[in-house]
Amino acid sequence: MDSIVSDxxxxxxxxxxxxxxxxxxxxxxxxxxxxxxxxxMACALSVLAGRGKADLVLAHFDHQWRExxxxxxHFVEKLAGQLGCKHVKGQAGQQGFQxxxxxxxxxxxxxxxxxxxxxxxxxxxxxxxxxxxxxILDRILRGTGLRGLSGIPRTRVLDEGIVLLRPxxxxxxxxxxxxxxxxxxxxxxxxxxxxxxxxxxxxRHQLVPLLKSEFQPSVEESLLNLAELAGQTQQFLQSHAGxxxxxxxxxxxxxxxxxxxxxxxxxxxxxxxxxxxxLVEIWCQxxxxxxxxxxxxxxxxxxxxQDETTPSSQTFPGNVRVTRDEKKSGGQLKLTRxxxxxxxxx
Amino acid sequence: MDSIVSDxxxxxxxxxxxxxxxxxxxxxxxxxxxxxxxxxMACALSVLAGRGKADLVLAHFDHQWRExxxxxxHFVEKLAGQLGCKHVKGQAGQQGFQxxxxxxxxxxxxxxxxxxxxxxxxxxxxxxxxxxxxxILDRILRGTGLRGLSGIPRTRVLDEGIVLLRPxxxxxxxxxxxxxxxxxxxxxxxxxxxxxxxxxxxxRHQLVPLLKSEFQPSVEESLLNLAELAGQTQQFLQSHAGxxxxxxxxxxxxxxxxxxxxxxxxxxxxxxxxxxxxLVEIWCQxxxxxxxxxxxxxxxxxxxxQDETTPSSQTFPGNVRVTRDEKKSGGQLKLTRxxxxxxxxx
Numbered sequence: 001m002d003s004i005v006s007d008x009x010x011x012x013x014x015x016x017x018x019x020x021x022x023x024x025x026x027x028x029x030x031x032x033x034x035x036x037x038x039x040x041m042a043c044a045l046s047v048l049a050g051r052g053k054a055d056l057v058l059a060h061f062d063h064q065w066r067e068x069x070x071x072x073x074h075f076v077e078k079l080a081g082q083l084g085c086k087h088v089k090g091q092a093g094q095q096g097f098q099x100x101x102x103x104x105x106x107x108x109x110x111x112x113x114x115x116x117x118x119x120x121x122x123x124x125x126x127x128x129x130x131x132x133x134x135x136i137l138d139r140i141l142r143g144t145g146l147r148g149l150s151g152i153p154r155t156r157v158l159d160e161g162i163v164l165l166r167p168x169x170x171x172x173x174x175x176x177x178x179x180x181x182x183x184x185x186x187x188x189x190x191x192x193x194x195x196x197x198x199x200x201x202x203x204r205h206q207l208v209p210l211l212k213s214e215f216q217p218s219v220e221e222s223l224l225n226l227a228e229l230a231g232q233t234q235q236f237l238q239s240h241a242g243x244x245x246x247x248x249x250x251x252x253x254x255x256x257x258x259x260x261x262x263x264x265x266x267x268x269x270x271x272x273x274x275x276x277x278x279l280v281e282i283w284c285q286x287x288x289x290x291x292x293x294x295x296x297x298x299x300x301x302x303x304x305x306q307d308e309t310t311p312s313s314q315t316f317p318g319n320v321r322v323t324r325d326e327k328k329s330g331g332q333l334k335l336t337r338x339x340x341x342x343x344x345x346x
Numbered sequence: 347m348d349s350i351v352s353d354x355x356x357x358x359x360x361x362x363x364x365x366x367x368x369x370x371x372x373x374x375x376x377x378x379x380x381x382x383x384x385x386x387m388a389c390a391l392s393v394l395a396g397r398g399k400a401d402l403v404l405a406h407f408d409h410q411w412r413e414x415x416x417x418x419x420h421f422v423e424k425l426a427g428q429l430g431c432k433h434v435k436g437q438a439g440q441q442g443f444q445x446x447x448x449x450x451x452x453x454x455x456x457x458x459x460x461x462x463x464x465x466x467x468x469x470x471x472x473x474x475x476x477x478x479x480x481x482i483l484d485r486i487l488r489g490t491g492l493r494g495l496s497g498i499p500r501t502r503v504l505d506e507g508i509v510l511l512r513p514x515x516x517x518x519x520x521x522x523x524x525x526x527x528x529x530x531x532x533x534x535x536x537x538x539x540x541x542x543x544x545x546x547x548x549x550r551h552q553l554v555p556l557l558k559s560e561f562q563p564s565v566e567e568s569l570l571n572l573a574e575l576a577g578q579t580q581q582f583l584q585s586h587a588g589x590x591x592x593x594x595x596x597x598x599x600x601x602x603x604x605x606x607x608x609x610x611x612x613x614x615x616x617x618x619x620x621x622x623x624x625l626v627e628i629w630c631q632x633x634x635x636x637x638x639x640x641x642x643x644x645x646x647x648x649x650x651x652q653d654e655t656t657p658s659s660q661t662f663p664g665n666v667r668v669t670r671d672e673k674k675s676g677g678q679l680k681l682t683r684x685x686x687x688x689x690x691x692x
Contacts, residue, residue, distance in 0.1 A: 140486070140568065140569070140572065141557065141561050141562040141565050141568060142562055142564075142568060143564065143567070143568035143571060143572070144568070144572060145571075145572070145575045146492075146575060146576070146579060149572070199561065202560070202561070203561070206560075207561065210556075211487065214548070214552075215487050215545065215548070215549070215553065216487040216488055216545075218488075218489065219487050221489070222486065222487060222488060222489035222490070223486070225489060225491075225641060226486065226489070226490060226491070226495070229491045229492060229619075230492070232617070232618075232619040233492060233579055233583065233619060235617075236583070236617055236619055236620065237579065237582070271578070271581075271582055272578075273575075273578040273579060273582055274582065295571060
């Protein structure tokens with residue numbers, strides 16, 4: 001197979017995206033559903049792994065939400081055999097999932113567990129440029145700031161020494177299928193997403209084609225460029241918010257509670273945008289329920305900081321209690337979350 | 347008319363958006379095409395002008411691109427009479443316009459000229475939230491960064507002491523028509539935009555309704571919020587880029603040329619995003635042809651700064667000659683545009 005594969009530009013593009021020197025001699029856990037994208041990635045990575053003397057482990061998670069899923073698991077196991085790599089699998093708990101988000105959490109928990117037990121330094125998933133475009137459109141429609149607009153991140157630290165990577169974000173699904181056709185490699189058609197995320201599927205099958213054919217042929221490139229710029233800008237903002245937090249924020253935790261103190265005098269003459277970003281960072285760092293904070297709640301919180309006529313004490317989603325203390329020099333904002341309440345009050 | 351009008355919430359919303367204390371006793375030039383939006387704005391402003399002892403001048407620009415346009419001009423003149431305010435009009439030059447952009451330039455040149463001759467401190471136009479949503483969508487589809495994503499600006503300085511303002515960006519067209527219905531006030535139906543900007547009209551009549559009904563009822567709010575955030579972020583970036591320019595950029599002009607010198611040592615360890623923003627600012631300040639600079643050209647210019655292996659001399663659109671001089675301490679980038687060539691080589 002090597003000779004066909006290595007001539008194909010997909011392998012070269014993958015190598016450009018993720019040079020093999022960066023993972024030479026290491027173990028890489030490859031998330032493979034059995035669908036075209038992940039099968040193509042596994043095949044192309046196996047060529048590069050050969051060059052880089054790296055080890056691939058194909059990891060399949062069976063969501064068990066449709067009858068064919070056992071067949072997919074078997075297919076991935078066979079593929080691992082063909083490519084000469086190890087294979088691990090996991091499956092959903094007996095209760096299954098309430099929704100796509102829960103499925104996602106279980107899937108990533110499985111991947112992390114496997115990465116640990118296999119000693120993998122990288123976990124790679126086969127998200128494509130098409131997935132990125134759909135994600136960005138979905139978020140624009142539903143409402144997003146720059147953080148969301150920047151789309152699916154290319155890398156994310158999963159745990160100490162374990163990095164999640166998406167090396168195919170620069171490739172389109174069509175290229176991946178073309179590559180599989182040239183290889184004569186089969187894949188499993190995945191119908192599950194038709195059930196699991198209706199809006200997302202209509203964005204894929206209806207909205208994106210309409211925008212391309214009726215409005216702007218280059219709309220995908222426009223969205224990918226915008227996401228890139230939004231991501232860079234978000235990083236810039238975050239680094240400034242981080243510097244601000246170093247001056248203004250103190251975090252204390254004990255068994256019962258997490259307690260954040262914000263020195264309001266350090267926020268004078270700081271643009272509201274940056275204060276908001278710093279607040280979001282606090283929520284992220286402490287793993288407070290950020291999704292439950294809408295535009296309205298962030299604005300309420302900002303107002304507590306900027307406007308002394310607002311209530312001096314309010315409770316935010318996830319039972320985050322916020323109190324403004326004006327007696328302290330320059331003023332303080334105290335944010336407290338009791339840990340015992342987290343389970344029940346989220 | 348006063349009694350009906352002043353009870354209506356539109357007048358109150360307009361006052362919230364642009365408190366009458368900000369223009370008390372001043373002269374305001376109101377751009378009125380004769381369409382529903384601008385007629386509603388003129389009516390509502392005339393109530394507030396009465397309260398604030400301000401003077402309105404209705405300004406109509408006849409594009410002369412359709413037969414009914416003389417009728418529109420007459421309608422606006424009559425409206426001025428009804429509202430008891432002065433009226434001025436202008437019309438397109440004999441050659442007409444090549445395109446919508448040229449029409450826009452002539453229209454704003456007329457408004458500025460009238461503002462000067464009437465001593466108006468404000469020029470107001472009737473852009474609505476709907477116009478804003480369409481602008482943002484149009485730009486997203488065609489490709490934009492944060493600057494474009496922030497949409498139509500609420501205010502812009504036209505000239506010393508003359509500010510362009512769009513106080514209706516928070517109102518929807520439907521509210522404005524409702525207000526006119528309640529007043530029993532007529533307006534001119536404007537069919538011209540069907541001819542002049544085809545994509546824009548399809549965004550209005552096809553895409554926005556589809557997104558609202560089939561994908562996300564709140565999509566307009568999402569886009570307006572995103573634009574607001576993009577605008578705030580862009581300001582933050584620009585203020586940092588401005589500080590960077592103060593350290594790194596020197597501008598010299600004489601009769602023959604504009605010459606910009608960038609001290610490359612001041613750009614070390616500055617994120618590329620900020621360097622790019624600083625470059626865009628240079629183009630804006632010197633009125634160089636920014637539209638002709640695409641993503642590719644900005645990247646080429648950035649590479650000249652960051653990567654010494656790129657060509658040390660290149661010419662960019664509008665005949666901007668860029669040369670890297672590594673002999674100077676820390677390195678310099680020189681950007682030169684000869685004024686004699688501007689007319690012919692743009």
